[in-house]
Amino acid sequence: MQEISSSSIDTNSISKTFWRFAIPSIAAMLVNGLYQVIDGIFVGHYVGYEGLAGINLAWPVIGVLAGLGMLVGMGAGSLISIFRGENNTRKAQHTLYTALGLIGLGGLILMVLLNTHASTLLIAQGATGNVLAMGSAYIEVFSWGAIFTIASGALPMLIRNDESPNFATGLMISGAVINIVLDYLFIGHLGWALQGAAIATIIAQISITVVAILYFFSRFSQLRLTLHNLYFNMAIAIKIIVLGASSLFMYAYLSLMVALHNKLFMSYGSSVHVGAYAIVGYLVTMYYLLAEGLSSGMQPPVSYYYGAKQGEKIRATLEIAAKAVILTGITAIALLNIFPNTLVSMFSQNEPMLTLETVNGIRLHLFGMFLDGFFALASVYFMAIDKGGKALMISMGNMLIQLPFLYVMPKLMGVDGIWLAVPLSNLALAVIVIPMVWTDVNRRANMKSENNMVLTS
DSSP states (O other): OOOOOOHHHHHSOHHHHHHHHHHHHHHHHHHHHHHHHHHHHHHHHHTOHHHHHHHHHHHHHHHHHHHHHHHHHHHHHHHHHHHHHTTOHHHHHHHHHHHHHHHHHHHHHHHHHHHHHHHHHHHHTTOOHHHHHHHHHHHHHHHHTHHHHHHHHHHHHHHHHTTOHHHHHHHHHHHHHHHHHHHIIIIIISOOHHHHHHHHHHHHHHHHHHHHHHHHTSTTOTTOOOGGGOOOOHHHHHHHHHHHHHHHHHHHHHHHHHHHHHHHHHHHSOHHHHHHHHHHHHHHHHHHHHHHHHHHHHHHHHHHHHHTTOHHHHHHHHHHHHHHHHHHHHHHHHHHHHSHHHHHGGGOSSOHHHHHHHHHHHHHHSTTHHHHHHHHHHHHHHHHTTOHHHHHHHHHHHHHTHHHHHHHHHHHHTHHHHHHHHHHHHHHHHHHHHHHHHHHHHHHHHHHHHHHHHHHO
16 A cells, blocks of 8 residues: 655654645635635626625525535545554545545535525525525525535645645636636626626536546545545544534634624615625635635644644644734734725725725724634644544634624614624634633643653653
C-alpha cells in the first residue's frame, strides 16, 4: 500500500507549515466567495433591490447545502490528517471513501427536501410577489444540483488534506472564473435574472466536482482510490458527522440568522431593508471567508500535531492563526467605515434609499465582526483536536445567544435594533469562548512540556 509522506509537516517550521496550508486555503475561500459576490453585483445592477432581496431570502435554504459540504470536508479532512499523523494509511483511505458516500447520500436527501419545501421556507420569511417568484426560481436550480453544491464544498478540502493545497486552490479559482463568465452571459445578456445566477453557479460546481473525483483516482493523489476497493465505513461516517457537525451548525446558524433578519426587516421595514441587508452580507463575505480560510489552513497541521502528540506546536499554530483573524477583521471594519458609499455602489443601481439604509447597516451591524472570525477559528480548533462536542457547543452557542437579542432589540429600537443585535451578542459570547480556547490550548502545551521534563530527568 502507498506510504503517505508527512515530512513537510515534520521538518518545516511551525509558521512555514501553517502558511503553506493557510495561503492556498485563504485563496480558495476568497475565490469561492466570489460566487456569491459576483452574483450580487450582477443581480444588483441588472435586477435591482427586489432581486437582491430574493437571493437573500433564498440564501438560508442554499446555506444548508454549503453547510453539508463543510461538514464532510472538515470532518473527513480532520480525520485524514489525524490518521496521517498516526501513519495509518488504510484508515485515511477509508475516510475518503466514506466521505464520498456521505456526499452522495446528502445530495439525494436535500434534492428531495428542497423540491418539496423551498417555497414554504421563503414564505415563512415574508416573501411575496416578485421577490417570492425570483427566490423560488433560484432555489429550484440548486435543488436539482444539490449533490454538486455539497461536493464542490467538500472535495477541495479533502484534496488539501491529501497534501495538495495548491491544486485545491487552482480548482476553486477555475470554478470561480467559469461562474463569473456564465453570470455575465446568463444575467447580463440573456436576462435570466436569479435563475441564470443559479445555473451559472451549478455549472461551475459540476466542473469542480468532476475534476476533484478524477484527481483522487489519479497517480497524483497520495490516497489514490480505485473502483474495486470502494469502502464505506459506518463507524468512520459517524465520526465524520460528529467532527464536522460544528461546521454544519455554523452554516445553520448563518442560515437561521439570515432568515430571522429577513423576517424582522420585512416586519419592521420593507424589501429595501432586506436588499440593504443582502449588500451588507456581500460586503463582509470576503472577510468571513478569509477567516474560514485561515481556520481551514490551521486544521491540517493542528490535526497532525494532535495525532503526533505535539502540544506546543498546536499552541504556536493557533496563536499565529488567531492574530491573523483578529487583525484582518479590525482592518476590514475600518475599510468598510471609511469607504461605505463606494463599496455599496458596486451592488446598487443608484437607489438613494437602498444606499442610505445599507450605510446605516454597515455602521451598526459590523463593528464586532472580527469576533465572528475568532469563533469560526475556535470551532475549527476543537474539531482539529478531535473535540467535536466543544466545536459544536461554540457553533450552537453562537446561534442561541443571538436569539434573545433579536427578540428584544427590535422592540426597543426598531430597524436599528435589528442591525445591533448580532454585534452585541458577539461581545457576550466572547467572554465565554476566548477563555475556553486559551485554557485548553495552554493545558495541552503544558502537559507536553511536563512529559518532556519527566523523560529527560
